[in-house]
Amino acid sequence: MKFSELIAPVKMPEFKKKILAGETFVIKGKKKKFSHLISLAEIEAVLNNGCNTNLPVEMIVKGGRGTVADTNILWAPVSLRKKEILQLINEKNSMLMRNMSQITPRVAAMIDEIETVFEGAHADVHLYMSLKKSSSGYNAHRDRPQHKLYLQVIGSTMWKVFSHSNDLDDEIVSVKEEDEWRYLKQEKEFTLEAGDMLYMPPATFHKVRNEDGPRISLSIPFYVPEKPYNRMDRTYIPFKKIFESRS
Numbered sequence: 001m002k003f004s005e006l007i008a009p010v011k012m013p014e015f016k017k018k019i020l021a022g023e024t025f026v027i028k029g030k031k032k033k034f035s036h037l038i039s040l041a042e043i044e045a046v047l048n049n050g051c052n053t054n055l056p057v058e059m060i061v062k063g064g065r066g067t068v069a070d071t072n073i074l075w076a077p078v079s080l081r082k083k084e085i086l087q088l089i090n091e092k093n094s095m096l097m098r099n100m101s102q103i104t105p106r107v108a109a110m111i112d113e114i115e116t117v118f119e120g121a122h123a124d125v126h127l128y129m130s131l132k133k134s135s136s137g138y139n140a141h142r143d144r145p146q147h148k149l150y151l152q153v154i155g156s157t158m159w160k161v162f163s164h165s166n167d168l169d170d171e172i173v174s175v176k177e178e179d180e181w182r183y184l185k186q187e188k189e190f191t192l193e194a195g196d197m198l199y200m201p202p203a204t205f206h207k208v209r210n211e212d213g214p215r216i217s218l219s220i221p222f223y224v225p226e227k228p229y230n231r232m233d234r235t236y237i238p239f240k241k242i243f244e245s246r247s
């Protein structure tokens with residue numbers, strides 16, 4: 001997906017101007033705008049492939065995230081405790097898979113494009129999944145140093161964006177619900193529907209929930225790191241085509 005299509009109908013100069021202004025903004029889109037990027041079947045296949053879990057799926061429980069993994073398995077350094085994960089899903093906990101920038105060839109191409117448009121930036125994909133209505137979410141928090149693009153692929157999410165009081169220690173990144181009145185002031189409240197895209201500047205306090213039903217969201221953090229890193233090689237290997245060419 002070309003970046004220009006991603007942000008349409010907004011044009012690049014306007015988009016960059018908004019980013020430089022440091023504002024959180026939403027680009028409304030048609031319901032199926034992002035549905036070609038990933039399907040439920042593709043997510044299910046990756047979730048159940050326990051063989052390449054260098055960063056295992058995480059569950060969002062009690063406002064924070066954690067892995068449900070076993071590191072005492074003979075043939076694998078990390079293996080998912082899937083029965084527990086299934087139970088947590090049924091108890092309305094959301095889940096997250098990071099390091100998903102190559103989950104499908106279409107997503108990989110899109111992330112390559114983002115890294116090209118924002119020269120020197122490195123991007124990842126955090127895939128957020130809530131399988132039940134009103135599943136868990138993080139406490140209000142701020143992510144640094146990354147900028148965020150957030151694509152609502154299926155379903156909807158309710159967002160609250162806050163400013164914070166000067167009393168809040170710079171090291172604090174997350175605020176519990178009972179302390180929100182003390183440190184945070186709600187600035188915006190909106191719903192992202194399928195096809196909508198959000199841009200959020202680094203260090204913005206926010207809280208996200210899914211009250212209307214199941215949802216799939218692609219969160220894309222990106223920033224230019226201080227020390228140089230190699231760009232991830234997301235080349236697609238056409239295994240089947242090569243195999244079947246019989247040459």
Ligand SMILES: [Fe+2]
Nearest residue numbers: 141142143206
């Ligand atoms: Fe976040």
